[in-house]
Amino acid sequence: MGTDLRVLRQDDWDKWYDSLIRAFGGVPESSEERALWRERTEIDRSIGVWDGDACVGTAGAFAFRLTVPGGAAVPAAGVTMVSVAATHRRRGVLTSMMRRQLDDVRSWGEPLAVLTASEPAIYGRFGYGVGTHHTNVEVETTRVRLAVPPGTDDVRLRYVAPVDAIEACEAVYARKVAGRPGMLARVPGWERLWVLDPESERDGASPLQCVLAERDGEVVGYARFRVKPDWEISGPKGTVVVQDSESLDPAAHAAVWRFLFGIDLTSSLTARGRPLDEAWLHMVSDVRRCGLRVRDSLHVRLVDVGAALEARTYQAPVDVVFDVEDAFCPWNTGRWRLSGDPKGASCARTEDRADLALSVRELGAAYLGGVTLGALADAGRVRELRPGALAEASLAFASTVTPWLPHGF
Structure with a gap:
C-alpha cells in the first residue's frame, strides 16, 4: 500500500487527532475538549497509519476494567478513535489496524476488547458481537406521571454547580460499578469529561446543571442535565435534556426522575443511553408516551x-x-x-x-x-x-x- 503502520508518537498527536476529526465530519472541538482528549490518549496503546507525512488511519485502546457477571472487574481494551481517511478507503487500512491492535491486546494480557461503533456493520468481521443495548427516550412529561415507591419524599434534592459536584457524583457512580455488567471502573481524569460544557454542543439548551439527591446528609443520587426553553402560543414547551444520572436505591432513583419530569416550563424530557431495565420505566403511567427506542451499545470481543x-x-x-x-x-x-x-x-x-x-x-x-x-x-x-x-x-x-x-x- 505504500503506507507505514506504527505506534503513535507524542509529536505526531496533533496530525493524528486532526485526521480523526476530519474522518468524523471535520467539525472542530473546543480547545478544552481537545486538550482533555490529548491528556486521556494512551500514546503507547495508540497506532496510526501514515502515507508519507499524512496520517490516514487512527486507532487507540484505553486500559479499562469492565464489570462482568459475578462482579469482577476484568481488564479490557477500550477500542477508540478508529478512523480511516476517505482517500484511503478499501485499501486494507482498517484491517491492518485491527490485526495489529488485537495482537497487542493479547500481548498485554487483556482477555477482552470492547468498543462502541459509529457504524455497527463494521466490526463483526473482526469478531466483535453486540453485547449490550441501551434505550433512548422522549417523554411527554405533561401526560406521564410516576408512581413512586415509599421513602421518595424523604430524599432531598439540591442544585450544585456541576464542577463542584464531581467528587460526590463519582462516589455514587463508583458504588454502582460492581453491581452491573458492562459498567466501566473510571480512573482519575475521566470525571472531567462529564462536566465539559462547550456552548457549541448545547443546541440551544442551557449550560449544564446538576442536582444531588441526599438522605440524612449522604449523597444517594444525582442528575446532570440541561433545559432547552421553547414556547408556543398556548404557553411553555421546554425540554429537559438528561446527560447522566445514577442513584443508590429505589427511593433516590424515583426522587431524581420525579424532579426531572416536573421541571417548570417544560413539557418533555429526552435521555440517551439509558439502561433497558431502568426502574422509572416501570413507574410511568403511560409507557407509550415515553418514545422508547433501543439501539446497540457495547460491542464485545x-x-x-x-x-x-x-x-x-x-x-x-x-x-x-x-x-x-x-x-x-x-x-x-x-x-x-x-x-x-x-x-x-x-x-x-x-x-x-x-x-x-x-x-x-x-x-x-x-x-x-x-x-x-x-x-x-x-x-x-x-x-x-x-x-x-x-x-x-x-x-x-x-x-x-x-x-x-x-x-x-
Whole structure:
C-alpha cells in the first residue's frame, strides 16, 4: 500500500487527532475538549497509519476494567478513535489496524476488547458481537406521571454547580460499578469529561446543571442535565435534556426522575443511553408516551476465550464444550470446556466432543448476559450438537441485571 503502520508518537498527536476529526465530519472541538482528549490518549496503546507525512488511519485502546457477571472487574481494551481517511478507503487500512491492535491486546494480557461503533456493520468481521443495548427516550412529561415507591419524599434534592459536584457524583457512580455488567471502573481524569460544557454542543439548551439527591446528609443520587426553553402560543414547551444520572436505591432513583419530569416550563424530557431495565420505566403511567427506542451499545470481543470465560460467574451450573471458530484470532479456534456456577468457573482446551458450535462473535454477544445463546441459535448463529446443551448454557450465561454501558469512550 505504500503506507507505514506504527505506534503513535507524542509529536505526531496533533496530525493524528486532526485526521480523526476530519474522518468524523471535520467539525472542530473546543480547545478544552481537545486538550482533555490529548491528556486521556494512551500514546503507547495508540497506532496510526501514515502515507508519507499524512496520517490516514487512527486507532487507540484505553486500559479499562469492565464489570462482568459475578462482579469482577476484568481488564479490557477500550477500542477508540478508529478512523480511516476517505482517500484511503478499501485499501486494507482498517484491517491492518485491527490485526495489529488485537495482537497487542493479547500481548498485554487483556482477555477482552470492547468498543462502541459509529457504524455497527463494521466490526463483526473482526469478531466483535453486540453485547449490550441501551434505550433512548422522549417523554411527554405533561401526560406521564410516576408512581413512586415509599421513602421518595424523604430524599432531598439540591442544585450544585456541576464542577463542584464531581467528587460526590463519582462516589455514587463508583458504588454502582460492581453491581452491573458492562459498567466501566473510571480512573482519575475521566470525571472531567462529564462536566465539559462547550456552548457549541448545547443546541440551544442551557449550560449544564446538576442536582444531588441526599438522605440524612449522604449523597444517594444525582442528575446532570440541561433545559432547552421553547414556547408556543398556548404557553411553555421546554425540554429537559438528561446527560447522566445514577442513584443508590429505589427511593433516590424515583426522587431524581420525579424532579426531572416536573421541571417548570417544560413539557418533555429526552435521555440517551439509558439502561433497558431502568426502574422509572416501570413507574410511568403511560409507557407509550415515553418514545422508547433501543439501539446497540457495547460491542464485545473475546481476545482470550479461556481467560475471558473463566473471569465471570454463571447463574446456574454449566458444563459444556464449545467448538469455537475465530478466523481473525486463530489462537482461539478449537474446542473449549467451560465448567462454572455462581461461585466461579474454569475453561480450558479439550479434545472432548463439542456440545455447541459457534464463532467468537456469538461468545462476545452473549458474554455479559444480555443476549441469550438461545436467541443466537434461533438466528442460526449457534448450533446445538448435544441435546439440552443449548438450554443449559443459555440459562447459565444470562445475567439477573441487564448489562449496560453508561457512557462512550
